[in-house]
Amino acid sequence: xxxxxxxxxxxxxxxxxxxxxxxxxxxxxxxxxxxxxxxxxxxxxxxxxxxxxxxxxxxxxxxxxxxxxxxxxxxxxxxxxxxxxxxxxxxxxxxxxxxxxxxxxxxxxxxxxxxxxxxxxxxxxxxxxxxxxxxxxxxxxxxxxxxxxxxxxxxxxxxxxxxxxxxxxxxxxxxxxxxxxxxxxxxxxxxxxxxxxxxxxxxxxxxxxxxxxxxxxxxxxxxxxxxxxxxxxxxxxxxxxxxxxxxxxxxxxxxxxxxxxxxxxxxxxxxxxxxxxxxxxxxxxxxxxxxxxxxxxxxxxxxxxxxxxxxxxxxxxxxxxxxxxxxxxxxxxxxxxxxxxxxxxxxxxxxxxxxxxxxxxxxxxxxxxxxxxxxxxxxxxxxxxxxxxxxxxxxxxxxxxxxxxxxxxxxxxxxxxxxxxxxxxxxxxxxxxxxxxxxxxxxxxxxxxxxxxxxxxxxxxxxxxxxxxxxxxxxxxxxxxxxxxxxxxxxxxxxxxxxxxxxxxxxxxxxxxxxxxxxxxxxxxxxxxxxxxxxxxxxxxxxxxxxxxxxxxxxxxxxxxxxxxxxxxxxxxxxxxxxxxxxxxxxxxxxxxxxxxxxxxxxxxxxxxxxxxxxxxxxxxxxxxxxxxxxxxxxxxxxxxxxxxxxxxxxxxxxxxxxxxxxxxxxxxxxxxxxxxxxxxxxxxxxxxxxxxxxxxxxxxxxxxxxxxxxxxxxxxx
Numbered sequence: 001x002x003x004x005x006x007x008x009x010x011x012x013x014x015x016x017x018x019x020x021x022x023x024x025x026x027x028x029x030x031x032x033x034x035x036x037x038x039x040x041x042x043x044x045x046x047x048x049x050x051x052x053x054x055x056x057x058x059x060x061x062x063x064x065x066x067x068x069x070x071x072x073x074x075x076x077x078x079x080x081x082x083x084x085x086x087x088x089x090x091x092x093x094x095x096x097x098x099x100x101x102x103x104x105x106x107x108x109x110x111x112x113x114x115x116x117x118x119x120x121x122x123x124x125x126x127x128x129x130x131x132x133x134x135x136x137x138x139x140x141x142x143x144x145x146x147x148x149x150x151x152x153x154x155x156x157x158x159x160x161x162x163x164x165x166x167x168x169x170x171x172x173x174x175x176x177x178x179x180x181x182x183x184x185x186x187x188x189x190x191x192x193x194x195x196x197x198x199x200x201x202x203x204x205x206x207x208x209x210x211x212x213x214x215x216x217x218x219x220x221x222x223x224x225x226x227x228x229x230x231x232x233x234x235x236x237x238x239x240x241x242x243x244x245x246x247x248x249x250x251x252x253x254x255x256x257x258x259x260x261x262x263x264x265x266x267x268x269x270x271x272x273x274x275x276x277x278x279x280x281x282x283x284x285x286x287x288x289x290x291x292x293x294x295x296x297x298x299x300x301x302x303x304x305x306x307x308x309x310x311x312x313x314x315x316x317x318x319x320x321x322x323x324x325x326x327x328x329x330x331x332x333x334x335x336x337x338x339x340x341x342x343x344x345x346x347x348x349x350x351x352x353x354x355x356x357x358x359x360x361x362x363x364x365x366x367x368x369x370x371x372x373x374x375x376x377x378x379x380x381x382x383x384x385x386x387x388x389x390x391x392x393x394x395x396x397x398x399x400x401x402x403x404x405x406x407x408x409x410x411x412x413x414x415x416x417x418x419x420x421x422x423x424x425x426x427x428x429x430x431x432x433x434x435x436x437x438x439x440x441x442x443x444x445x446x447x448x449x450x451x452x453x454x455x456x457x458x459x460x461x462x463x464x465x466x467x468x469x470x471x472x473x474x475x476x477x478x479x480x481x482x483x484x485x486x487x488x489x490x491x492x493x494x495x496x497x498x499x500x501x502x503x504x505x506x507x508x509x510x511x512x513x514x515x516x517x518x519x520x521x522x523x524x525x526x527x528x529x530x531x532x533x534x535x536x537x538x539x540x541x542x543x544x545x546x547x548x549x550x551x552x553x554x555x556x557x558x559x560x561x562x563x564x565x566x567x568x569x570x571x572x573x574x575x576x577x578x579x580x581x582x583x584x585x586x587x588x589x590x591x592x593x594x595x596x597x598x599x600x601x602x603x604x605x606x607x608x609x610x611x612x613x614x615x616x617x618x619x620x621x622x623x624x625x626x627x628x629x630x631x632x633x634x635x636x637x638x639x640x641x642x643x644x645x646x647x648x649x650x651x652x653x654x655x656x657x658x659x660x661x662x663x664x665x666x667x668x669x670x671x672x673x674x675x676x677x678x679x680x681x682x683x684x685x686x687x688x689x690x691x692x693x694x695x696x697x698x699x700x701x702x703x704x705x706x707x708x709x710x711x712x713x714x715x716x717x718x
Contacts, residue, residue, distance in 0.1 A: 474514010
């Protein structure tokens with residue numbers, strides 16, 4: 001059963017282990033590294049979304065002062081696109097050159113690499129590289145079906161497919177239908193991508209701003225044909241990632257190739273514009289669903305069709321968003337009949353990868369929209385319909401027909417606690433009064449569950465002769481406070497002070513092989529590995545083991561931890577301008593056993609800001625020629641402090657996970673899952689009394705909402 005905890009701790013004076021260096025400017029990022037003989041790299045990028053590359057003129061660029069080399073497609077011949085995680089059966093993957101010699105497949109795709117003594121010299125030379133293109137019609141995200149194939153063997157450009165069905169769908173009309181388009185969004189970490197590659201004649205040293213050092217090591221070794229022992233990857237301080245640094249990029253592989261050829265360290269630091277143009281994007285999905293109710297108001301059947309855009313190449317986790325969205329449906333609800341189908345299609349645009357939530361938000365948004373529409377059509381209260389159909393705590397953990405295992409949680413308790421904090425009944429009465437006065441106001445609910453990562457994590461824990469401990473982990477950090485939380489977990493098990501434990505991560509030479517920071521897995525899996533290693537070390541020391549003494553441990557989970565939560569919010573829309581304003585937001589989260597409440601609070605607030613950014617303002621836009629129109633932060637909106645809700649209340653109602661000894665679940669992605677779904681439901685609820693059925697897609701900008709309010713007038717004048 002859940003035990004309520006305050007989600008906002010008294011954090012006065014709280015400092016993470018990581019904070020003193022970061023707050024005093026002593027952090028060490030890739031851009032801070034200086035190696036002897038270090039040179040600088042600038043990429044020449046395609047201005048076309050799809051074109052034949054007829055020729056490159058590089059002689060003038062090579063003749064510029066300080067230029068060491070200008071490398072074109074012929075110099076990278078044999079370098080292949082990086083491997084992709086085969087999460088889905090029957091994936092149809094392009095096996096292609098990393099830098100095609102005869103064509104470009106997206107705006108921003110690298111076509112040449114300029115290396116010089118300084119960045120300014122490299123940029124000046126890059127501006128002199130002249131390319132001859134023959135423009136071709138691009139395959140756009142929304143036009144990929146039936147379009148010419150980007151790669152041979154990919155009919156309709158379908159690279160990913162997932163299908164699951166149980167039972168037979170009813171022949172009667174559904175109680176609810178929904179269609180939702182989710183635009184591309186940008187991870188936009190504070191630190192854009194960065195890489196420093198050095199070859200010493202025997203091996204490769206790569207300083208990368210990455211979430212996955214071990215994976216990057218494997219990909220670099222594979223690309224260069226090296227033994228794994230010849231490659232070392234170091235992830236120093238990393239200024240955010242949100243999934244956008246989970247894979248190696250073409251630029252990383254090209255730099256490694258060039259560093260080996262030149263024998264000089266090469267530094268590349270992406271600009272914000274380059275990241276918006278050529279880093280991985282997120283979301284980019286079209287969701288369709290139908291939901292049936294029986295006569296008693298129970299969910300009878302669900303049909304869902306999901307189409308994800310993939311861009312022109314596939315990063316390592318390209319299949320994760322589609323797979324997650326398909327396997328999570330129908331989320332927190334019992335639905336006996338299901339038919340879920342998903343496809344991922346290539347297009348002439350930047351790659352789409354994992355982005356905070358990676359399929360979990362898509363599943364929640366579609367499910368929660370259908371629940372609200374079914375409740376409205378049947379004349380039922382949306383909260384009551386959720387309570388009637390969500391899993392009961394005594395039924396969990398539960399094995400689903402699609403092979404997933406839903407973890408222990410108390411979904412009715414989450415709903416009831418959120419409703420109590422929100423004052424749900426009183427809010428409905430107040431809403432009726434305000435609507436009668438002409439206001440456009442809506443209430444939104446979202447109940448969600450989210451899987452928190454599979455696989456393994458590794459720990460090396462050493463008791464040293466001086467009484468202190470050294471903990472090396474394959475997990476990584478990009479601001480989550482991993483050193484703080486892991487030290488606390490180990491200290492409690494060892495019976496020592498957390499200050500006696502030094503945590504190492506991010507260096508493949510000093511740390512065991514691990515997966516990294518992905519899918520809200522690092523506490524549930526990595527933290528459980530730390531706990532087991534500390535317990536084993538303490539037992540072996542008690543049995544007389546001599547110092548120094550080391551425990552090496554790999555912890556692999558049999559089942560996945562699933563977090564849960566409920567968001568309720570009140571939305572007001574200005575009738576004259578369409579401007580939305582979140583007046584109040586309540587969020588009750590179940591992250592299982594909480595290690596450091598202050599860190600959980602930070603993850604909740606940060607995730608919420610990112611989720612509301614997606615819901616209210618963020619959108620990457622391509623025109624019909626495949627040109628990116630939102631190539632800077634002047635065009636791509638990010639949330640600011642004054643975009644947060646006027647009133648925000650968080651609470652924690654955790655149920656220990658049944659999937660790991662620590663009892664922990666994930667929390668880092670939850671804000672991107674619950675908030676957008678609740679926001680979209682609130683907008684529909686606000687507009688429902690005005691009549692019609694406006695199509696609302698993200699982001700819910702003032703213009704989009706104004707048009708929905710005034711749809712009759714605008715349509716009659718058009």
